[in-house]
Amino acid sequence: MHFGPHLLLAALEGLVTSAVLALTALGLSLVFGVMRIVNVAHGEFFMLGAVLAWAVSTAISGHPAIGFVAALVIAPLLVGLVAFLAEWLVLRRLSYNPESTIVATIGMLYIIQQLALTFYGPEARPVEPPFSYRILLPWFGYSGYKLSVVAASALLLVLTWLVLTRTKIGMIMRATQYDRETAQAFGIPVERVYAGVFAIGAMLAAIAAVLIVPISQAHYLMGQDPLLLSFIVVIIGGLGSLRGTVVAAVLIGLSDGIISVFFSPTLAKIIATLVVAMVLVFRPQGLFGSAQR
Amino acid sequence: MRDASPAKTYALHVGVIALLFVLNFILPDYHQGLFARIMALAVFATGYNLLFGYVGLLSLGHAMFFSAGLYGAGLTVYHLGWGVPEAFVAGVACGALLALVIGLLALRTSGVAFMIVTMMFAQVFYLLILYFAAWTGGDQGLVIQQASRVISIGGASLDLTNPAVRYMSALALFSVVLLVTLAVVRSRFGRVLVAIRENEERTKMLGYDTVANKLAAVVTSGAICAASGAAYALLFGYIGSSFASVQYSILPLLWVLLGGAATTLGPLVGTLFMYYVTDITSGFTSAYLLIVGVALILLVLFAPKGILGSIRQRWLGWLP
DSSP, rough: OHHHHHHHHHHHHHHHHHHHHHHHHHHHHHHHHHHHOOOTTTTHHHHHHHHHHHHHHHHHHHHHHHHHHHHHHHHHHHHHHHHHHHIIIIIGGEEEEEEHHHHHHHHHHHHHHHHHHHOOOOOBBBOOSSSSOEEEEEEEEHHHHHHHHHHHHHHHHHHHHHHHHHSSHHHHHHHHOOOOHHHTTTOOHHHHHHHHHHHHHHHHHHHHHHHTTSOOOTTTTTHHHHHHHHHHHHHHHHHTTTTHHHHHHHHHHHHHHHHHSSHHHHHHHHHHHHHHHHHHHHTOOOOSSSOOO | OOOOOHHHHHHHHHHHHHHHHHHHHHHHHHHHHHHHHHHHHHHHHHHHHHIIIIOOOOOOOOHHHHHHHHHHHHHHHHHOOOOOOHHHHHHHHHHHHHHHHHHHHTTOOOOOHHHHHHHHHHHHHHHHHHHHHHHHHHHTTTEEGGGGGGEEEEEEEEEEHHHHHHHHHHHHHHHHHHHHHHHHHSEEEEEEEHHHHHOOOHHTTOOOOOOHHHHHHHHHHHHHHHHHHHHHHHHOOEOOGGGHHHHHHHHHHHHHHHHHHTOHHHHHHHHHHHEEEEEEHHOOOOOHHHHHHHHHHHHHOOTTHHHHHHHHHHHHHOOO
């Protein structure tokens, strides 16, 4: 293959990574923005979504599309429920103290990971894609499913944006983010908003995982990379900024896809992590965010 | 601290060291080995406690200082054929230097950003170990041969692979670090650190250079953690990338939280307790991480002050 088509293939792969990353990072960003806590267990909610998608799709017989659609509905709901319980049982009792919640979510990370290992096992398992249509380009055929992942993710991102900016629920969430105490004084049930946001954040990660699991298999350690990449995206994009998150996800996804075609993936990760750490040190509001109030 | 009676405090610490000394002759073989490991790792927890407990800086990247010591000592022995004392010094120097650089960068941030930045630098360090697998052994690690782990002074030689020598070496390092920490936290410097934890702005206003003091604390903490890593490499003869992974940044946090942050003996109590809990439960289940996770959550929920912290609060106000 020549350089041009090779680059196009790398860019397409990068776009798929970006799409999934944008959803996952949006969940993390929402939780950080509204609740002001860093959820270290976010990657495990992603993993849980993938593992549950496998479980649901193998439990349902018939055409793979039926199993997949069922997984797309059931897995995120279950993950949302787990997140809701975690918020209710643990985070609320810590009064959302940033440092205690980090320690607590590290604990959740270990618990979810170990339970997945115990009940799901160390194997990587595939989920069959709902359809296997290949789009024929002049140079190579490309999976139609992968492109539909990009479309689905874009749709969800627009939907989230509409909910945040055009609905009453979105207004309540933004009010809570802007000033918790004033929001409470105006009768907004802040605790319920927090529980909802934490569950929605986890569900976004779970949806992203269900979308990606027909492409890369479900594995109990698969939450580590999305967590790190989501951190990177959220930091580059500016904490709590939806537009920044999407732009940064596309940027990171594309460059990750293209760099790892031409360089060693370990080196690519070293450079990316170091650059982000430096951004955080020298420009903590992110590249797109504005200075904090 | 506060208005403690120094005699009682020193008696307690010397008593603990004496007890550990006597245990060498009483403990069965298996537990003797376990205790040597626990003491070496308690040094790691003590170094972590200096920064987390006394300055209030929560780092999620201390595995890099531990493994800087581990690799600083291990690689000089393995590749350059250095002797044990030189290698130990090299390990501590590596950790202190790394801590200086990381401190200069990371201390520009605070709070949550400090945790994430330290975690990311540690991740870079971990990936570098994997990237240079040709020298470091990567995730397979390297085994340091028994012959390289012997100290010879004059005619006498000390074989660090001998269980009793290993126990005594770990105890010697732990005792030195414990007494140094005690001296540090009772000193002027230690009081400034606590003042920074309680109210940094006010401390600055009183004329203290808080950044310089925090940097000194990061370097001291990094050097102590590196000493633990170097001792671990030399005493147990294995170095590997898993010691640089995120898990080894979380473990000292867990040990310190469990034993009691900002107590001099807390790190030892926490390490000892956690090690035995996992040792006993590993008889029933392999779900070791589950226990770590549950312990972390229960600790932040119900006992944020840890074992010795709670004892100090209830009964023994003078406990350092």
